[in-house]
Amino acid sequence: MKKLLTLLAVALIAVPALCSAQEQSHRSLNDIRFENWTEDDWQDNDYYREIRKYITSFQQGTVRDGVLSMNKDALDSMFIVLQAQPFLGGGLWVSISFLDAPEKIFQVWVYGFVDEEKEEVLGYEVRTFRMLEEQSGFTKEDYLNLVTNHPEIKLW
Numbered sequence: 585m586k587k588l589l590t591l592l593a594v595a596l597i598a599v600p601a602l603c604s605a606q607e608q609s610h611r612s613l614n615d616i617r618f619e620n621w622t623e624d625d626w627q628d629n630d631y632y633r634e635i636r637k638y639i640t641s642f643q644q645g646t647v648r649d650g651v652l653s654m655n656k657d658a659l660d661s662m663f664i665v666l667q668a669q670p671f672l673g674g675g676l677w678v679s680i681s682f683l684d685a686p687e688k689i690f691q692v693w694v695y696g697f698v699d700e701e702k703e704e705v706l707g708y709e710v711r712t713f714r715m716l717e718e719q720s721g722f723t724k725e726d727y728l729n730l731v732t733n734h735p736e737i738k739l740w
Contacts, residue, residue: 613674613698613700614671614672614674616700616704616705617670617674617675617676617696617705618670624736626668627736627737627738628738630705630708631668631675631676631694631696631708632665632678632738632740633708633740634694634708634709634710635663635678635680635692635694635710635740636663636740638692638710638713639652639659639663642659643659643660649713651690651713651714651715652713654715655682655685655688655690655715657684657685658682658683658684658685658688659682660684661683661684661685662682662683662739662740663680663681663682663683663690663740664680664681664727664730664731664737664739664740665678665679665680665737665738665740666679666680666689667679673693673695673711674695674696674698675693675694675695675696675708675711676693676694676696677691677692677693678691678692678693678694679691680692681720681722681727683724683727683728683739684724686720686722686724686726686727687719687720687721687722688716688719688720689715689716689718689719689720690713690714690715690716691712691713691714691716692710692713692714693710693711694708694709694710694711695708695710695711696708727739
């Protein structure tokens with residue numbers, strides 16, 4: 585009985601310490617995705633490239649997308665990233681606008697697949713592409729001036 589009580593006492597002390605150490609070392613998937621990002625990473629990254637790749641795949645007929653189908657006239661132009669933020673569902677929500685449809689704002693969810701053991705992003709997938717009801721209030725010229733005056737902002 586004495587041994588059993590000693591084992592229980594050791595377990596009561598050790599288990600919370602182990603759990604606490606595990607919690608401290610466990611990083612969320614979005615921590616892995618974005619923790620070390622610099623300002624440059626927020627301006628130029630593979631999530632934005634995946635959006636361009638998705639649009640190109642739609643234009644080539646390998647992807648079907650109702651929102652893109654209704655906005656084909658804008659797709660030949662480049663887009664500007666208006667906002668990007670990590671999404672709890674994994675990856676990035678990105679708001680974009682096309683130069684040939686500057687009043688329209690599209691919101692895109694790009695998922696980033698993570699290898700938790702290696703703590704690295706393995707690939708990307710567009711999961712949602714939708715058009716928002718509100719309009720940007722910008723013109724094509726406004727976007728071009730923005731890109732000209734702020735070289736860190738890119739057209740995709």
